Amino acid sequence: MYLINKTANKIEELTRVSFSEIGFTERANLQEWLEDLPNALGEPLLIIQKEFSGFDDTNERLDLLAIDKEGNLVIIENKLDDTGRDVTWQAIKYASYCSTLKKTQIEQIYQQYLNKKGKGEIAIEKLGDFFKDTEYSYDELSINNSQTQRIFLVAKKFKKEVTSTVLWLLNYKIQLKCFKVTPFILQEQYFLNIEQIIPIKETEEYIIKMADKIQDELSTQEELKETHQLRLEFWSKLLSKIKGQTSIFQSVNPTKDHWLSSGGTGISGLSYSFVVTRSHCNIELAILKPDALVNKYIFDELRKFEEEINRNFGHELIWVRLDNKKMCRVAYALEGVNFFKRQDWEQMSDFLITNMINLEKAMREPLKKVKLRLNEKEE
Template sequence: MFQVDRPKNKLRRLEERKFSDLQLREREHLQEWLADMPEALGEELLVIQKEFDGFADTRERLDLLALDKDGQLVVIENKLDDSGRDVVWQAIKYAAYCSNLKKAEIIEIFQQYLDRYCDGGNASALICEFLDEVELDSVVLNPGNQQRVMFIAANFRKEVTSTVMWLLGHGIRAQCFRVVPYTFSEELFVDLQQIIPTPEAADFMIGMASKETEEKSAQGAQRRSHKLRLEFWERALDALREQGLSRYQNISPTKDHWLSSGTGVSGCVYSLIFGKDEARVELSLQRSSKVENKWIYDQLVSAQSAIDAAFGAEMDWRRMDDKKSSRIQFAKSFDGFNRESWPEMIRWLGVHIEKLEAAFAPPLSELNNRLKSGEAGK
C-alpha cells in the first residue's frame, strides 16, 4: 500500500505490519472496529451481539453476530495475523447453533446488546428500520438453513481457503476478508479486502445460490402478509380507478406494503401505505442526491402551514437528517389485517391521496423548475 505525496508527485510505501508487533488485540481492537463499522465488510450489516455464548450445553462464544439485509444471521469470526487451522470448523459450529434461533430470541439477543453496549434502544424497531419493514409481523429472521459466515484474518492457511471454496460450491455463503495493518510515521492504516470469493465472482456465486433458493421458495406458500397485501391492493386499485384517479390506471397490485406513483418530479413519489395497524399517505423524497432531497424538503417546510392547510390537517414532517431521503406523511389507525376494515381503509386512502396531491402539486411544480436550473446545488 502506498501514500501519494502530491506536492512531490511521488509514492511513499506504507510499512506492512503485524498486529502482534503493534500490540493490537483481537477483541479489544479488531472486533471493536468491526462492531462500530460493519459496513467495512462491504455491505450493510446490523451487529446484534458480540462475544455471544448463548448456546445450550456449551460455553463456546462467537466473535460477532449480525443480520444482513435479508434477515439472515451472519457469524463473523476474527483472527489477527494467522487464521489458524480450525476457524472454519468453529464458524460452522456457531452457524449450526444459530440455525435454531427464533425471531423472538434474536430480538432478545439484540436487546441485550443494546442495553449492555449502546445505552439501550428498541431492538424490534431498529430491526424493522434496518430491514425496511413497517411492522415486526412482516419481518422474517433467520429463515431456513441459510446462515452466513465471514472470516477475517491477515493470512489464511490453505486448509481454510480450500474449505471455504468447498462450502461456496455447496451453496453456503462463506467469505474471507484479508485485514492488514500498515503504518506511516505515527499513523495507523488498515486494509480490509474480500479475497474469497473475489468481488468479481461473488455476485455470480451468490446469484446462483439465490436463484436456487428462489425456485424452492416459489414452490411453497407465500407468507400470509404477502397474500393479504396482494388482495388488498387488488381491491384498492379497483376502487381508486372507479374514483377517477387516472395515475393508478397502469399500476399493478403487489405484495409490498406500499404502492407508489409519480409526482412529476424525478425521485419524488406519492405513496399509499397498507400496514397491519394503520393506513398512510405520504410524499417521499428519494432522489439519488441527499443534498437535493434535503433542499426540496427545506423549501416545502418553509411553506408548511400553507401546505397543511391545503391538505386539511397537520401532517407528520420528517427530514430524517441521518438518511438520504425525507418524507411527509399522514396516517390513521386501522386493523389492517382484518378484511372487514378494508372498505373503510380504501375509502380513507382514496380521499387523502387526492388531498395530498392537491396540496403538494403546485409547490412541487415550482421546485421542479428550480431544480432544472441547478438551484439545489448552489
C-alpha cells in the same frame, strides 16, 4: 499500499506489518473496529451481539453476531494474524447453533446487547430503522430462515486448509466469505486494508451461479438414483406377479427404465412393452424395425384386423402410426395413476398384467397373418 502526497505530487510507501508487531489484539482491537463499523465488510450489517455465548449445552462463544438486510444472521469470526486450521469448523458450529434462533429470540439477544451499552435503546425500534429502506418492513420480514445463515471469516492470513475448505463449501451453497485484513504503518499513522478474497468480488455472482448449478446437478442425480431404485422394485414385483400367466415376460429382468419390453410377437423388431409415468401407465405393441417403410407396412396390414383385435382384446386400442417417425405402436392406457405413488402400484400392476395378457392373445393370430404377408412381400 501507497499514500498519495498531493502537495509534493509523490507517493509514499506504507509498511506492511502484522497486528502483533504493532500491539493490536483480536478482542481489544479488530473485534472493536468491526463492531463499530461492520459495513467495512462490504455491505450494510447490524451488529446484534458481541462474544455471544447463548447456546444450549456449550460455553462456546462467537466473536460478532450480525444481521443483514435480508434478515439473515451473519456469524463473524476474527482471527487476527493467522486463521489457524479449525476456524471453518468453529464457524460452522456457530452457524448451526444460530440456525434455531427464532425472531423473538433474536430480538431478546439484541436487546441484551443494547442494554450492556446503557443508552436506553429499544431493539425492535433499532431493527425497524435498519430495515426501513428494504422491500418489507421489519414486522413483515421473515428472520433467520432455515439454512440462510452466513459466515464471515476475518484474518490477516488464511491457511491453505481453510481456503480449500471454504471453496469446497461454497459448492454446497454454504454462504461463506473470507476477508483479508492487512495493517500498514507510515510514521505514526496506522492504516487498515480490508479485502474480500473469497469469493473474489468480481466473480462472486458467477461462483454463486456455479454453486446453484452444482446443487441442481447433485439433486437431479439423487432423484434419478431414487427413481431407478423405485423402477427396479416395481418391475421386480410385476414380473413376479406375471410369472406363469403368459408366455411373454418370463425371461425378462427388471430395469431402471420407465418401460419394460419383451419379445413373443413372432416378428423381429416387434415387442410388447409396459410403460409407467407420473400420469398414466400403458401396455403397447411397439413396431420398430430398422426400416421405417417396413414399420408402416406392418402397421397398416395389422390395422386391417383392428375390429377383430379390439373385439378379442375387449377394449378399443389406440393405433398410433407416427408418420414422421420410424416407430409405430398400438397401445391401451390407464390415466390418472402416478408411478411415484406407491399406493397406485397395485392398481397399475393389475391393469398392466391383465391387459398385456389379453393384448398378446388378441394379437397372436393377426401377427401370424401379417408375418406371412411380410415374408411374401420380401420374396
